[in-house]
Structures are given as C-alpha cells and as structure tokens.
Amino acid sequence: MTSDDELRRRLADAFDARARAAFGDHSPVPPPRFATEPARHGHRGWVRVAAPLVAAAAVVAVIVSVALTAGGSRGGRHTAVGGTGSVSHPASHTSAAASTSAPSTPTKPVHITLLNSDGSDYGVGMPVIAYFSKKISNAKALQAATTVTVNGRPAKGAWYFEYSSAKASYPIEGHFRMENYWPANAKIHVGIPAKGLSAGPGLSYDDSLTLDFSTHDRIVSTVDDSTHRMTVTDNGKQYGTFPVSLGASNTPTARGTKVIMEKGRSICMRGPGYHECGVKWTQRLTYGGEYLHSAPWNVSHIRNGVDSSNGCTNLLPSDAQRLYRFLSVGDVVTFPNADGPAMTLGKGYGDWNVNWSTWLTGGLVPTG
CATH class of the missing domain: 2.40.440.10 (L,D-transpeptidase catalytic domain-like)
Structure with missing residues (x-):
C-alpha cells in the first residue's frame, strides 16, 4: 500500500500541475487537507488543519484544502482527515445493504477519505466531499447505505462522482448533497457504512465513516x-x-x-x-x-x-x-x-x- 508520505507527495504534485495549467488571477491550487498535514499516529487518515476547500475532478473540486483556514474542531468518527471510521446506523439497514451488495469473492480494497471534518461549521452550500483510492465502477450499494439527518430527522441526499486530479492516489471523488442547499443553522449527520460493500466488480470498501457538522445562516x-x-x-x-x-x-x-x-x-x-x-x-x-x-x-x-x-x-x-x-x-x-x-x-x-x-x-x- 502506498505510504502516507507518498500519497501526500502525489496529491501535492497533482494540484501544483493543475494550478500551472489554470487561468485567471493565478495562485497555486490548495491541496486537500490530508495532502498537507502530518499523519496522526494510530490512525489511517491525516489530521486536518482548517476548513476546506477542496475537491476536484480535475482536482476538482479538491481542494479544497480547499479551504484550510475556515475549519472546525478536530477529531470525530470519520476517516476523513484524521479519526477512525465508525458507524452508528440501525443494524437492519446496514446488514440489509451488506447482504445484497457485499462481494462473495476476494476483492481489492477501496479506501474512502473525506475532505470535511467533524465539528466544522460551514455555509449552506458546502458539499460533503469524499475521495476514493481506486476507480470504483458502481456506487449503488454506497448510495443505498448512505444516510443523512438534519436536526435528527431523516433527509434525502445523493452522491455524484467525477475524476479527481489526485489521479493515482485518489482517482475518483464523490460529492454528496441534498437537492437544495442545507438548511440554515442546522446540525447535519451523514452516515457512510460502506465497509464490505461492493464498489463494482472486484472491488469493495475497506472503511466506514460518519460526519457531523453544522451550518450557519443562509x-x-x-x-x-x-x-x-x-x-x-x-x-x-x-x-x-x-x-x-x-x-x-x-x-x-x-x-x-x-x-x-x-x-x-x-x-x-x-x-x-x-x-x-x-x-x-x-x-x-x-x-x-x-x-x-x-x-x-x-x-x-x-x-x-x-x-x-x-x-x-x-x-x-x-x-x-x-x-x-x-x-x-x-x-x-x-x-x-x-x-x-x-x-x-x-x-x-x-x-x-x-x-x-x-x-x-x-x-x-x-x-x-
């Protein structure tokens, strides 16, 4: 498996290349938080520094540090940028998805890393941004398993995918949002119980994640x-x-x-x-x-x-x-x-x- 240092180097190189090819009032494209921060011992992710940016299909929408200075508190229950993944979904929901979508033969692991951080406060337009370590080919199981609540009440959200300029490290990125902007001054919880689910032929996710953040005024x-x-x-x-x-x-x-x-x-x-x-x-x-x-x-x-x-x-x-x-x-x-x-x-x-x-x-x- 590629080391954290190598992943950070590749991500930084990809975003620098994107910046050099960009137009407008030029400045380097910010790498994702996890591409610039030191690894936290005992965890699979990288520690986040501040709030986003970043996404990116071509880097996409990545980056975001995409946004490293406006973040929220560290820690939490997702493997985004620091923190181990865990889920807290009803057993019936998770097991049902797993029973229909979990692969029955050995598969290659797909790791999911989130740009967003637990405890952050965002504007109502901020998407949930995830990076995938391999080129997934089917996200039906992921979509079916992902849940979102707004102030404790279930809501409907959906994933949309594109290529990421992180390329070899994280070739695919997915954005998750509702049909309209998040409600103002709300508490948002996103559950991604992906571990073991199919990501397409020969692929399955190796981690599950949750994310809790809040929104301020619209x-x-x-x-x-x-x-x-x-x-x-x-x-x-x-x-x-x-x-x-x-x-x-x-x-x-x-x-x-x-x-x-x-x-x-x-x-x-x-x-x-x-x-x-x-x-x-x-x-x-x-x-x-x-x-x-x-x-x-x-x-x-x-x-x-x-x-x-x-x-x-x-x-x-x-x-x-x-x-x-x-x-x-x-x-x-x-x-x-x-x-x-x-x-x-x-x-x-x-x-x-x-x-x-x-x-x-x-x-x-x-x-x-």
Whole structure:
C-alpha cells in the first residue's frame, strides 16, 4: 500500500500541475487537507488543519484544502482527515445493504477519505466531499447505505462522482448533497457504512465513516455584471451591496453558482499592468484561481464599473476586509450574468450547477 508520505507527495504534485495549467488571477491550487498535514499516529487518515476547500475532478473540486483556514474542531468518527471510521446506523439497514451488495469473492480494497471534518461549521452550500483510492465502477450499494439527518430527522441526499486530479492516489471523488442547499443553522449527520460493500466488480470498501457538522445562516451573494455590484443576503435580508470589477473580455469571470472554498491564503497575482504579492482578504471560488479579494491597484475601475480583472471579483479594500470577516467557507456566491464560460463541478465546488435529476444519475459512477 502506498505510504502516507507518498500519497501526500502525489496529491501535492497533482494540484501544483493543475494550478500551472489554470487561468485567471493565478495562485497555486490548495491541496486537500490530508495532502498537507502530518499523519496522526494510530490512525489511517491525516489530521486536518482548517476548513476546506477542496475537491476536484480535475482536482476538482479538491481542494479544497480547499479551504484550510475556515475549519472546525478536530477529531470525530470519520476517516476523513484524521479519526477512525465508525458507524452508528440501525443494524437492519446496514446488514440489509451488506447482504445484497457485499462481494462473495476476494476483492481489492477501496479506501474512502473525506475532505470535511467533524465539528466544522460551514455555509449552506458546502458539499460533503469524499475521495476514493481506486476507480470504483458502481456506487449503488454506497448510495443505498448512505444516510443523512438534519436536526435528527431523516433527509434525502445523493452522491455524484467525477475524476479527481489526485489521479493515482485518489482517482475518483464523490460529492454528496441534498437537492437544495442545507438548511440554515442546522446540525447535519451523514452516515457512510460502506465497509464490505461492493464498489463494482472486484472491488469493495475497506472503511466506514460518519460526519457531523453544522451550518450557519443562509448567506448568499449575487454578483451582477450588468450593475457591477455584489449584493449579500443573510437569511433573505440584505446585508450590503458592494461595487466590483470582474474579468476583462479576454479573461472573463465564470458564470454560475460558486461556493467559497478557502480563506486567507497569501497569494501573488499578475495581470496587465500589475504583479502583486501579499494580496489581502482572499476568498477562493475556483481551483483555477478566481477569488473575492482586495484590489487596491484597481480602485478606479471598481468604482466606475469597468471589468478589468483576470477573472477574480475585485473589491475595494475596505469592502474586501468587511466581507472577509462576514463570509465563510461553504457560503454561496452566484454570478448569473458574468461573461465567462459556465461554472462546472470540476472547476471548484460547482455542485449547484448540476440539476437534481442529473445529479441522481451519479455522474461518472452510476448510483442506480
């Protein structure tokens, strides 16, 4: 089995390569938490540092540290980033799934690692992100076994799969969500009693996991490229509206729904007429390098509604600082009329751009 150090090296290499091939206001793509943290003795995972980011089909939606600075508390009952897997589902449910789906011949083990961490607090748009150590070919058993409760009440969720840029280490990644955003100010429990279930011919999962996290207020921002304003709402009430400069015609901002992946990463950005390091109040929206951030070099264009960034959402320094303190990983930012290509799952946490009927197919791996 590949060592933890080797897995971390491969993941870091994959994400660095993704970053070099990216477009927009460039900065290195954040690796998944488990790719950058030291192994915790006695556990199969890696310890997490902070909150996400990351996912990624092409890295996908991975990364997320995708988001290493906004996390919650460590520990818990999942093998995500640190912690051993366990489940607490009714025996009838788990045994029924196992009896119909468990392989009867020797199989190769598939290990599941979660990006999310127990005890974390996320915005309502944050998906549950899992990485799979082999190319699974069937997720029907996994879908049937996975459960989710919201404030203790059963809810319906589903998996959707894509390729991950972790490639040899974790070639497949799966995102789990409900049809709509998570409810605000809720306690979410996800049970994944996968151990022993079939992942396709010749494959079976070698671990089971649970995840407990909470959501805060429903904070949704809308960036209108026609008015060059970003409007932020908190549980449906307007929090504020802020002038922005989006991508120039040759480096347009992606259109669609995005989710904040990480905060506070020290980055360098370059574009026509500028090369700035130590850019402040950064909040990542895509793997390729779209951020909400302070742009003191672009104040005139921000105030006058001129799109001139390399794809990022440029904010006045005072507004960027205020929003940095208000927004969190998992909060939703929509770009309904930006000039760029459509936002997709592989460009970041683009889950909400996939309609529910398509989501229920499972994407790359059928869920039945």
